[in-house]
Amino acid sequence: MTDQSSRTRTRWAPAVWAALSVVLTGLFGAARVLVTPRFYFADDSEVGSFGQWWQLGDRLLSGRLPILDPHAWQAGNYFAEGQWGLLNPVTWLIAVTARWAENPVVHVTIVKIAFLMLMAGGVCLLARSFGASAPWAAVAGVLVPLGGFTVYMDAASWATGLFNAAVLPWVWWGLRRSVESLRSPLPYLIASYALITFGYVFGVLILVVILVESLVRAIVARDGGRAIRTLLASAWGALLTIAVYLPGVLTAPVTERAGFHVINTRFLNADLSDLMSAASPTATASVGSWWGPETAAPLVYVAWLLPIIPLFLPMPRDVVRRCIPLFVLLALVTVVVIGPSEIGAIRWPVRFMPYVCLTAGVLLAVMATHAFPARVTRRRVWWSLLVLVIATGITYANTPGQWRWLALVMVVQAIAIVAIGYIALTRRIRRDGQRTGLAAAAAVAVSGLLIIPQLAVFPYTPLPKFGVPDSVARMQSILPDSPDDAIVVGDIYAHGGLDASFDERLMGNLWYLSPTRVSSLYTVLPYSTFSKDLCMDLRGATCADALDTLWTRDAETGLPVADLMGVSTILAIKDTFPEAPVPPDGWRLVSEGEFTWLFERDEPVPGAGGVAWTGRGTSVTVVDVSETAVSFRVDEIGDDARVVLARLDYPGYTIDGAEHADPVREWLLTVDASDARPGDVITVSFRPPGLPLMIAASALCAVILVAWPILQHRWRRRAETAPDGLGLSEELPVPATGPDTRD
Incomplete structure (x- = not known):
């Protein structure tokens, strides 16, 4: 016993x-x-x-x-x-x-x-x-x-x-x-x-x-x-x-x-x-x-x-x-x-x-x-x-x-x-x-x-502590009624740690919790020309010039950058803008908080994803817009056949019925519809670049997942039936002690 x-x-x-x-x-x-x-x-x-x-x-x-x-x-x-x-x-x-x-x-x-x-x-x-x-x-x-x-x-x-x-x-x-x-x-x-x-x-x-x-x-x-x-x-x-x-x-x-x-x-x-x-x-x-x-x-x-x-x-x-x-x-x-x-x-x-x-x-x-x-x-x-x-x-x-x-x-x-x-x-x-x-x-x-x-x-990490709310419900109450899309301008770190500031704003990916779509999110892959144009860092902070950029007309299209992006709400950080910025026509200051200024359009525009601008003499009608695709019917082709979409020009976009043009402002996805005719439907769709290779790699992974355990079982049985167990190496045993070499 x-x-x-x-x-x-x-x-x-x-x-x-x-x-x-x-x-x-x-x-x-x-x-x-x-x-x-x-x-x-x-x-x-x-x-x-x-x-x-x-x-x-x-x-x-x-x-x-x-x-x-x-x-x-x-x-x-x-x-x-x-x-x-x-x-x-x-x-x-x-x-x-x-x-x-x-x-x-x-x-x-x-x-x-x-x-x-x-x-x-x-x-x-x-x-x-x-x-x-x-x-x-x-x-x-x-x-x-x-x-x-x-x-x-x-x-x-x-x-x-x-x-x-x-x-x-x-x-x-x-x-x-x-x-x-x-x-x-x-x-x-x-x-x-x-x-x-x-x-x-x-x-x-x-x-x-x-x-x-x-x-x-x-x-x-x-x-x-x-x-x-x-x-x-x-x-x-x-x-x-x-x-x-x-x-x-x-x-x-x-x-x-x-x-x-x-x-x-x-x-x-x-x-x-x-x-x-x-x-x-x-x-x-x-x-x-x-x-x-x-x-x-x-x-x-x-x-x-x-x-x-x-x-x-x-x-x-x-x-x-x-x-x-x-x-x-x-x-x-x-x-x-x-x-x-x-x-x-x-x-x-x-x-x-x-x-x-x-x-x-x-x-x-x-x-x-x-x-x-x-x-x-x-x-x-x-x-x-x-x-x-x-x-x-x-x-x-x-x-x-x-x-x-x-x-x-x-x-x-x-x-x-x-x-x-x-x-x-x-x-x-x-x-x-x-x-x-x-x-x-x-x-x-x-x-x-x-x-x-x-x-x-060291009671805590040396990394920043922003003091964001410990309540999801509280964060979901930020920008509850503002029109999509929204963007934050200014130094978002200025009031980090001040609990009251989070009654007016969020930071980084916490904006996903807001009922309003906000683009000032966290990324590990900042889009070079976009982030430079808006002087935006990887967490969504910008310099003061970003507001001017949004409200300034683009030289090539004649539209404000905010229009090209489909922005209808701008939240400005007071630390960067101590005095209330003067909005252009079509915008108004709807509220002043302790930490922010909130601007909205008089008439909201469609958000990102769709058609933002067409060239001189060219007109199109949007047929369908989703996160990964947009389709539009050509109504007329003019001297400038470009169609600008409110999307970043990422690798992975394909255009059916037209050609890819140089991006406006070096970051806006632009379509050249020169070869299209009135009535044609052009579809722009996105798939992760390299998707066929990804699918092939995943399929081969599935083969290995199924085949290796089967092969392993056969190899083990063969090794166990070999006269001396040849080819089967077990994990080494743990000796209790080594030789005694004590002085």
């Missing part, structure tokens, strides 16, 4: 440790909310993510998938935007729940903490696949989601970055079990689908590195089966990448993402001395950003446990060989983090820090598994303490003003290192399993303890 109970406990121990890691990660994440209720609702999550999810959820609940919205102008090309996650069921779930939510702060907080917990579970599984014991894998599962960049940038603001970092461990684990062990590829296929269709490229780049390393290792080992499986995994990822990213790539030439350059402005990248702060949860290092040469957050913090690595050295040769993928990825992402700040469209390389944390955490767990407690010596404890002192000294040299917190953290780390060393060396605990469990528990406890000084120094 006792033996049976012991076997049961042993069988369930890994699951218990993993569950403990996931639960503690959730608790640690929630602890930040107790200090800063809006910790996970800042910057892009405030004015970007929630409004985007709300709009996507609204479309999904009405049975539509958004493709293009001409009323949103430069923010309305959804497949090109990528990060809308239009093909991602996880994003759909988040979006639908956002549409049902009344409190955006609560909704976003739950989503963020859930993904941190998901990350912890994936790290545990990945560490186990590399040979880490359950307790040390759980330690890694706790440490990795506590990485400084993950907590203070991705989790606080950049949601898609968090989603990528949370799913990547699951992808890697699924890849290893299907490629290395001939197990079902479905976990890899599902996880990698989620990763790629989130639309955030950084995790996809990491996956490319992992796949290439796996293929090279298989080729070097002359393992044809493993190489074929890696190629299948790579083909799946590549085809998905085409389906998700091709529209953005083909749209880039008309956006601010066009061109390729390599520069180093020292913006959100680190240097070698910064990496010495990787073990300090309260050190800022010298990572430059919007606030100058130092950012008030521990962006390069990896894990407080890093100085303990000498305790686990040297690594056995077979363990080093098994950890080659970890070493390769760790070296590469470290080089990228300290590399140029911009390489083409890839900006701000410190965004790769979550993957430094991932590889370092898993590697630490594997090293501890094979060295603790047998390889731990007093001498190595002293070496670990020396490394801690040196790292803290270099960190102090970079940020001397933080010496009090650095000293406090160093003392806690030193005590923890000594305690772990004592657990390994004491003779009072005879069983190695008990020592390992106690040491892992101590490491997890210290991880939670160090959140306290970290929150004392």
